[in-house]
Amino acid sequence: MKEIDFMSALHKSTSRDYLARVNDIDYPKARAAKLAKQFGYEYWDGDRRICYGGYKYISGRWEKVARAIADYYPLPPQPRILDIGCGKGFFLYDLLKVIPDAQVQGVDISEYAIRNSKAEIRDYLQVGNAKKLPWPDNTFDLVVSITTLHNLYAQDLDLALREMERVGKKHKYLCVESYRNEEEKANLLYWQVTCEAFNTPDEWRWWFEQTNYSGDYSFIFFE
Template sequence: MGHLRNFVTPLHKATARDYIGRMVDEKVKCMLKAKEYEFDYWDGDRRFGYGGYKYMPGRWAPVAKALIETYGLKAGSRVLDVGCGKGFLLHEMLILEPGLEIVGFDISEHGLASNTDEVKAKANLFRYRAQDAYPFGDKSFDLVISLATLHNLRIFELKTALSEIERVGKQAYVMLESYRTEQELFNVQCWALTCESFFDTAEWIWLYRHFGYTGDYEFIYFE
């Protein structure tokens, strides 16, 4: 197994959330809309997802810097983002190291279309599912990343996704939602709209080992 990281947690903790408010706001209807992963999920009402996910210069810069430094990325390094969404992290990575070769895929047409001009010009972006066999050769990338995507897969889909991340990447880092206490489990169940796999940290680590994933990982919690 790789190392437990703390790249995204500071950003995650900076956002306030009304857990009970979301749970009692026609939660099932909102979940169904969110799982379309299109405009409403990204830029519609907050009850369906992000509530307007806009590029904020520098917001993702600390995460980008940590990834570049931790994994020794430089000009010519190849990076794959599994579930890249709007690509704001990729944008910050390209600011810090313009010579990176970026590939990203997502199931959301709206998310891909909303990538910044910088990312669209320099990255290879396409629509694809994280749970399908990836169209790349073994160890094609210096780093494979996946942020806030894998918990949206069912367990048999996780097997393929984790195996493929392991196969195509020389190094890997994944971040997803988890819990450590009953309160955190309750909170994530109230808040999450698209999560399919509710596992605590010990269960996730067991799954990583079971599916042969040896890369780094991070959990975000709803405290």
Template sequence: MAEFNFIQKLHSSTKRDYVARVVEADKAECARVAQQWGQDYWDGERRFGYGGYRYDGRWRPVAEELARHLKLKPGMRLLDVGCGKGFLLYEFTQVVPGLVVAGLDISAYAIDNAKPEIKPFLSVGDAASLPYGDGEFDAVVSLGCLHNLNLPDLWRAVGELQRVCPGTAKYVMVESFRDEREKANLLYWQLTCRSFHDPQSWAWLFGQAGYGGDWGFIFFE
């Protein structure tokens, strides 16, 4: 299993003022609000999270790349853990017609405000305790979710991904850093991250937890 960074180009297209996030707001309070995963996080002011998370097609190229990488075919069952409003899952259904999809997110607000076409296939739940049977899925993705868990829950969540999808068609993306500048930028910018690891440590953790898929990162350059 190996590292493939499909999301960095999209991530880097957004400009961020890392220092301003720390000095111009009560960052601790902003983080407290963000970790409620409610309206403020998704559609409130930028200091609390996304600053308005609306469908704009940005996930289509990512879905295309991941569909090729995971060799998705019509009739396969795909789970997105940490699906948010379901925009990526919607794009998967457009890229691979006939794909059977399911999504799970901790945020009831995100599920309630999901893209209408995909909302019936989404559920509120915990990545560390997936409400699915052993081997229920042919493929799993989880983008920008697992770094929000503390280490015990992260360990359980990685095991859960493997349990519901024992094959190799899995892809996880988390936040990481390659040097001290990127580590500082991540610490300045993040509101919800609880697990801070460099790529080598993430790879070690995935291996120790028995994860049998691929992974990738976004870096705060």
């Protein structure tokens, strides 16, 4: 298990007005969160004051992350790779540019995301829940979960971490939201609309130990 940062550069490329989001008149925080937690149109392609404001594929955006991950992990030929919380499949699509012979699969709780995923990758994606994955033990050479597991309540987070460990072989990587001080905690509370696991890095490591998660990890912070 190692902390390795694949994601902060991408995270920091987005500017955020924390106070504007939490004080919005049309979409006060409670309303925005209620809409976002349906993980439907409003979450992905609705108003930016709710969540993404239109989650579109941008050429090369995820390829940098995919290449960094592919370069780091020594994967076999035709590796089996799973993305837990795959959304519209953009990461997996760019990953196939880097590892063309990979056998990729993605799972996401959002029917809307799968239905509106990138057409070239859609056949490899399915609706499902991270707390109960439909694959046997040790199926995948690499399992990733990027900015997903912090959306789970404690009882489901416990199951999801154990499932991620179960279906993966040696290589696993996850990225979750976290905070290191009161300012970052406030910013996270202001910005997030679906987060349920508000943990410091040490608390996340506690979760990993409790669930026997042996993979790598990183955190994104709202500075």
